[in-house]
Amino acid sequence: MKTQNQRAWLFVTPVLFLVAFNALIPMMTVVNYSVQETFGDNLFFWQGLDWFEQVLKSERFHNALGRQFFFTFMILIIEVPLGIAIALAMPKKGPWVPFCLVTMALPMLIPWNVVGAMWNIFTLPDIGLLGYTMNHVLGISYDMTQDPVAAWVTIIVMDVWHWTSLVVLLAYAGLVSIPNAYYQAAEIDGASNWAVFRFIQLPKMKTVLTIAVLLRFMDSFNIYTEPFVLTGGGPGNSTTLLSIDLVKIALGQFDLGPAAAMSLIYFAITLFASWLFYTLMTLNDNKS
């Protein structure tokens, strides 16, 4: 006879503790804050859904959310096609392959705050290589601490520099897995270069591109360190993305209730958008 007992649960407890302490408990604390008001001294008052209402109606939140969507949209629209183009141009075999791969991977190895600091110095109008060249050699006025447009261009270019490699490497992995016979068959079938891309390369890259878009969406939607170090959200509020605004409210103003409500809304939006992306991109797979 088989012995039946509940001892197997013991093996699951470490995971349970791990998940509880790094996800469930902090998350529930946030939920707890989001429905209460505090004036310090560990005194809390029930507030209901007021904070959620306040956040959803606040113009400040709308603006930050709008900036956040604009930022994510811009970097996706640049990084994905650019990444695919670079992957297509990279050699598929030969001595240059490792060189290209390592060069591509380098930006990703640099920590976020270092990237922010690097670009900050790089763009300084008086001593930065880029800033100096623009202002004093080419004669184009460029100062991202004064001009919102320059600030936006800089954070987008910085993110493209930092993260296009991820798309490149994923797309490249998809490309090199295509057997040579596909290209030969297409050549014999008289397919144009565009048709080869559209009907062979793109479909074979689809799975990895889905992952690339999802990763880039989530990362860019939650981005904090690089723009914070580079522009600090300025000039004015022009580059204050959602995460920067959230930290300002939570740690700058110490409005724990509204900050908690905002972070839950933020979380819901990220989750929903990721689900939407994934569903749309895998929609055709199940069709027969």
Place this chain on the structure above:
Amino acid sequence: MAQIKLSNLRHSYNPNPTGDEDYALKKIDLTWEDGGAYALLGPSGCGKSTLLNIISGLLIPSDGQVLFDDQDVTALPPAKRNIAQVFQFPVIYDTMTVYDNLAFPLRNRGRDEDIVKRRVTGIAEMLEVTEMLGTRASNLSPDNKQKISMGRGLVREDVNVVMFDEPLTVIDPHLKWKLRSKLKELHQRVKATMIYVTHDQTEALTFADQVVVMQDGEVVQIGTPVELFERPAHTFVGHFIGSPGMNVLPCDVKDGGAFFGGEQINLEGPVTGTGDGRAEVGIRPEFVSVSKDGPGLAAQVRKVADIGRHKVVEAVAHDSRVHAILEGEAPSTGDAVMLDFKQSQTRLYKDGWLASSPGEGA
């Protein structure tokens, strides 16, 4: 439709070939007649696929010419040669339906949709895939995918040649037979030249009217399946075709006769080859008879394998192995027997090449 001629063809993957061993193909002169069903047979690495890729234009040969109806196409890309090729692994366009897959080569060449429709439905009917036309090609089983790859080759009305590069490798054994007969049937219906590359002799012999046997980058023999079986031009062909292959026994040639271990072997006819190269006697196991006390060569049975329809006897005579195929009663291991070679099927080879001709009586 065209006659395809390969003239003085050589190919090396090494940009600076120094000797013969650097060549994957060594001097090929070959003509494929219009409408023929050919098989290109040889072991892996003998240059079959290289030759195929040169005909299709995926490779440009180091030396020599490829002529389609006397027109030099050596430098033309595949799309301009009007050829079709089916690869070892089925190549299909995953995102398209079966219909669009079949229509792809025609649409790329700007054909009218009416013509596309007529050709595609015609080919689908021939391949028996009509009911799959609307499904996505990625959902098909491997054998149906391979059928679609073949269909894409056959859909164009004017292909010069359809080439198959070991197309049945990934197909289940019980479906191989079906696809093979389908191919044979297709050849009779579309009347295009077909070249079928394989290392499997059964596939080659069932499909082709003419089999081209290759070894080490050279064509060893071209002939009908019967010719290859009965009169191998080279001991390699004798070995490679047949199961078990031809018996090849070392011998001495004296006064126009062959002597194996001192005993004279009656050849089919006079020795034609000149020179003093390594001489061998070749006889197929099918033409060796075994008896207890008949005429012939004394030998000892070493192994008897019952493979169902017949038995394969392995005997040793003068330190050489001789196979014989017997139906019915067979001796047991260890028995002393006499081996008799059918004279009209006993050939002489010098340095591997056939060096006897059939006598008047044979």
